[in-house]
Amino acid sequence: MNKGLYNRFWRWHFYAALFITPLLLTLTLSGIGYLFYPNVENKAYDDYFFGKSAHTEKLTIDEGIEKAKGQFKGYSVSKVIVLKDPYNTRLTMDDRNGDEKYVFLDDNYQIVGSQNAKYTFSNVMRNFHSSLFVGGTVVNYLVELAACWAIFLLFSGVYMAFKGKAWKKKQNASHHQKNKKWHALVGTIITLPMIIIIFTGLPWSAFMGNFIYSAAQEHPSIGIPELKQNPPTSNMSEIPWATRENDAPTSSDGSGAHAHHNGMSGMDMTNSNRLSVQQLMTKVEDAKISKPYSIIYPSTEDGVYTVARGSNTGVTGLDVSPYDEITTYFDQYSGKLISKVGFDEYGLLGKWFTWGIPLHEGHLFGWPNKVINLLVCLAFIFVIFWGIKTWLSRKKKGEFSAPPNTAKGVSIGFGIIMIILGIMMPLFGISLLIVLLIESCFWFFKKRQLSV
Template sequence: MNKGLYNRFWRWHFYAALFITPLLLTLTLSGIGYLFYTNVENKAYDHYFFENSTHTEKLTIDEGIEKAKEKFKGYSVSKVIVLKDPYNTRLTMDNKNGDEKYVFLDDNYQIVGSQDSKYTFSNVMRNLHSSLFVGGTVVNYLVELAACWAIFLLLSGVYMTFKGKALKKKENASKRQKNKKWHALVGTIITIPMIAIIFTGLPWSVFMGNFIYTAAQEHPSIGIPKLQQSPPTSDMSEIPWATRKNDAPSSSKEGGHAHHAGMSMPGMDMTSSNMISVQQLMTNVDATKISKPYSIIYPSSEDGVYTVAKSSNTGVTGLDVSPYDEITTYFDQYSGKLISKVGYDEYGILGKWFTWGIPLHEGHLFGWPNKIINLLVCLAFIFVILWGIKTWFSRKKKGEFSAPPNTSKGISVGFGIIMVVLGILMPLFGISLIVVALIESCIWLFRKKTIQA
């Protein structure tokens, strides 16, 4: 066994785990919570989702929307979520301060109740999982970096398992050896499924998300032809991954307008007497054979369009569909005419992969078995983390840190190649490696000067 290479991996494995364990536990536990958000919300919010208002008068959906705007002064409707029975219709309402409410309408389009979007179970779990409730670029980078280093931990763990023969049966094994064996065994078993879960979550990330979309744009044969993309964000979650923030076509209007349509902004009420009603739009949607569930996103400007979308990764209870059924359509806001549409078959290989990958990551691609598999992998990952800590304490000497031994040898070619490959596959991880290398160089220079002095 190459002792220098083994010790190098062991040392980096140890320190990486030491620094990111709190983050990994938080991300894994919040990920488990998010796996079951639809089940939790169906029970916790059954009144909003399934029950009726005390008012029995039958309204049109547009009258229901107007009632909601009257009740919640200062708020305007930006999205209408049309779900299958027995779910109620959900309105997304925003004000100029960026506050967001969900308002539920029953079969008569009477108001059943409302929620502050910040405190729904799905949004709490999502915000904890993606940004630790803090948000901001630095925190998002930190979360993504923890995911990247988790992949290094898994791969380096597999290397040490086989090189160190951790699974080899030993007679009269010590407590430390038994702990090490369990840590190595479970870690090895979950390496492939855990890496799959992590990689299918990276399209939502800040740094690698941009990298993926850039690749999709610059290489149409494997990406998404003719679509202008940017990294996905939670506030646009009702639109499929492959067409989020797409450069939507514009509605025609007498006199003409510049083609700069987009999605609704908080507090913007684009409704006017010239726009078709939501009921008319829904009739046109039915005529184009688009079945429920789907979301309607209001135009954001006078030449904007209604966007009607079905997605496999919405983050909205009752709204997800099969990846094959994904479609994004654009309707003229004045005539209600279907202008254009983008479906799953038009995605490139990369777009199709992540259209399947994200629901796999979220645990609803193939129903309950997906949830159970993800749950077991996450629980096993927590076991590996905690057993790693237990293994450290079983070898830790009293009053000492007991870090893995440092190696006097320089970085070997094998170690360098492995880290470069990982750095290329995960650019943010590569940048962090450069930072680590600079820190180690500074420490080495400081020690050298100290010895010389």
């Protein structure tokens, strides 16, 4: 066995685990919480999702929307979510401060209740998982960095397990050797599924996520089709001649809290010429688009109604199979179906993440997906636990007992592996340079002290 390479991996594995274990536990536990958010919300918000209003008068959906706007002054509708029975219809409403509210309408389109979007279970878990409730670029980078170093931990752990033959049966094995065996064995088993879970979560990350999204936009043949990036416009000639010269309505800023998950945004505008939601829903039905789907309002006078079925919406009851994902554009004045783009039109990169995100979220292939993700996450927690036990079982009293430093320089094999990982995960590569710089400084000062 190459002792120098082994010790190098062992030392970096130890220190990486020491610094990122709290973050890894946080990400794993919050990930488990998010995994079951539809199950939790179906129970916790039963009255909102499936309840009925005390008012039994039958309204049109447009009357229900107007009633909601009247009850919640200062809020405008940005999205209508039409779900399958027995779910109620859900309105997303925003105010000018960026606050978001969910309002539920029953089958008579009467108001059942409302929620502050910020404090729903799914959004709390998502915020906890992605930004630790703190948010900001630094925290988002820190979360991504922990995920990247977790991949290094898995790779280096597998290398040491095979090189050290950690699972080989030993006579009269010590407590330390038993802990090491279980740490190595379970860690090796979950390496592949854990790496898949981590990589399918990277589209949300701050650094690599933006890189992936930019690549998908710049290269539509492998990523996001041009039509989905730049939706068509409504035909302005559909506006009646008598009112065509009137000042066009303006929309609020579509950034921030109004942004849709795929970059689109909408805001309800006062426009008497525009098709009503009820009329649009008839057009949607004629176009053979089945529930569930979301309706995103036009944000400009020449904007379009966007009707979408998504595989990674983060909304209970709205997700569909990746193969059924579709985004359609309807003229806001005539209701004409202008164009549509579906899974088959996506490039390879777009298809991978359209398929990968629901796999990460645990709803790609029903409850077995949730169970597999749960078992992998629990096994990962146990690997961390056994790792800590392994260290404590060999730790000498009063000493830190870090793995021994190797006197040799960085080997070619170690360098190649780290370069490959650094290219695959740029933020990891940047942190790697910082670690190497720190280690070089320690080596320089130590050498200087010995020479004095």
